[in-house]
Amino acid sequence: MSASPARRRELLDTAAEVFAEQGYDATTVRKIADQAGMLAGSLYYHFDSKESMLEEILAAFLDELWAGYDAVLEADLGPRETLAALVTESFREIDRHRAAVAIYQKESKHLAPQPRFAFLADSQQKFEKAWLRTLERGVEAQIFRADLDIRLTYRFVRDTVWVAASWYRPGGHHSPEEIARQYLSMVLDGIATRGGPSAD
Amino acid sequence: MSASPARRRELLDTAAEVFAEQGYDATTVRKIADQAGMLAGSLYYHFDSKESMLEEILAAFLDELWAGYDAVLEADLGPRETLAALVTESFREIDRHRAAVAIYQKESKHLAPQPRFAFLADSQQKFEKAWLRTLERGVEAQIFRADLDIRLTYRFVRDTVWVAASWYRPGGHHSPEEIARQYLSMVLDGIATRGGPSAD
Amino acid sequence: MSASPARRRELLDTAAEVFAEQGYDATTVRKIADQAGMLAGSLYYHFDSKESMLEEILAAFLDELWAGYDAVLEADLGPRETLAALVTESFREIDRHRAAVAIYQKESKHLAPQPRFAFLADSQQKFEKAWLRTLERGVEAQIFRADLDIRLTYRFVRDTVWVAASWYRPGGHHSPEEIARQYLSMVLDGIATRGGPSAD
């Protein structure tokens, strides 16, 4: 157990790619090993189990994500700028760790209840709190509309952002910042033309 | 192999619930049978295979969905009304077949390439075409903003709607029509207050 | 249990046909039922088990076979005539009960040890005794060659006859008597021309 951290990361990246593409359950240890050019059993020199690979992938991703988020939240920006910064940060993370994000999206719901993955539930709570607070501050400041259900709005914004991981391909037409800009534009101002008839 | 349609539906509903909660791959035939109060092998009196249950669940869902969609599309409404009707129809479907929708969301991507599930890919294409056309019509009529990437907008609206299946619970505070109304309001007009500073 | 003997025979004939074509193990009760135009469970009104069908088929066949054989053996014919009559009788049986013969050929070896199928082993012993005695009488009377291993000869004649069940189709070019005649000609006089060089 242990070995060079460099090799570990390499193997984890490989594993993440396969997990993302095929789903965790559907991914066999052999597929990962094949991709890494070794035999299935050999992975167990580097890792305790398939599950521990998953854990390490998700934990590393969330660590990095929160480094970014915390920086934003501690910057004491206004609600609108906070929202913009959080969304942009999210798209940057999708750009850098698409595989991990995709895994997170697909698997976190059924992993969270397990003690081993408690950190997922923790993160989710922190995440929700930060978003709700930002939205509430925005409503108070009359920057966000007051007539919207705030929890519904939270889910709307959250899903809107993260689901992008399922189709986003790094190196495509749009940079993450560009996509973030467009998303924000839609989320903030809607897709209808201004001055058109308001919804219902 | 065929058996009474009533019992079949009962069992399919049970199966859909389990598939939705645990994921198709992670669902064992025994779990479904347990839930249905019978032994695993007994399911095979009613169905050919686990996969055929999945197929039947998804096909029935899409049939019903398209009945609703086609009615909307053939009604020749304006772009804004079409969009509203499609979204409302979608939330109604989520309300009626939450399990099937959740399964569709999670599994359709990796199922679609299989010949057996070709109807998923067909549906996806039809779906995309209907949405893109509606958005294009809206832009032409200056009802939707012209400065947005139309494919990005399509994904935005699509994801925004369907991801709701992952958290929606029928019989909760909001009726599907109420949720649809709020979603539409956000999508069309944004979450920012009118007259506020536009996004960057 | 019981029912009309006519229906029983019908069902047994159907079963025999399927057993012969697919092998006993590979034959499912459902295939027999399908062929008979009923459901698998319904067969159990007529028979105790799949195995009891097999038993009844084989027992009926052997009963009839031995009726013929016993008549021949009690007729006190000369060895050559006895051999001819036994072979002819065998081909007639193949003609009448091809399916049963084919089953017997394929399955009797591994069935014989089971107590339920002891009658197969009995029959085989009686069969061997009758043939060996006929061959011995023929050697004594200088009708059959004395330089041949008698057990080998027995197997040779026995196999030569019964294996025909694997390819014989009733209603073909040759009547069973005609095939018997040709087989006897080969067995008795060989396929080489008389006066040719003898086999080394």
Next chain:
Amino acid sequence: MSASPARRRELLDTAAEVFAEQGYDATTVRKIADQAGMLAGSLYYHFDSKESMLEEILAAFLDELWAGYDAVLEADLGPRETLAALVTESFREIDRHRAAVAIYQKESKHLAPQPRFAFLADSQQKFEKAWLRTLERGVEAQIFRADLDIRLTYRFVRDTVWVAASWYRPGGHHSPEEIARQYLSMVLDGIATRGGPSAD
């Protein structure tokens, strides 16, 4: 999937023995594994499936058989010598690969239609052609009797030889060459004494 050829052969020999004794269908993978002193699942390290074991056993047998046959057929012997050599070669093969031959006898008929086992049908055709041609040459040369149905004679000789695999036990009283000699003597010259009354 591949693994050491030595272990493979060992396991295939074990499997062939069990297949021959119990029949392919009636043989469970567990029986083979038991015989080999391992667990059922472990066999799948060496082989893809139970069927692939069967295929490998039969293919190896036919390869070796045809090596021998081709040598005989290319030697341009007279018809009688060709027949003698083919029969002798066959008994040698039965001696060396009794299990494979027994499997071939019992299973080839229902395997041959499957694409995977097309090589069985190919072999059977080649086999038939070689034998028919040898018999025809013999009739032309007046070495074999002209009054026999040649296809019937082919079946007679073919069955006569191969059925021996069902009772032959290597290391018994007779060497394969000795058995071949006796069989040939019966097939060529018959079991009746010369000068006796010919079979009507």
Next chain:
DNA sequence: CATGAATGAGTATTCATTCAT
């Protein structure tokens, strides 16, 4: 007599994991 629905024991196969080399 036959059906419809189920049982329960078994079957081939998969796969994460282990461990001596």
Next chain:
DNA sequence: TATGAATGAATACTCATTCAT
């Protein structure tokens, strides 16, 4: 560090059989 070979538990599926209707 990695391999080759195995374990053992689980998985989808099959099938003879039962039985209330």
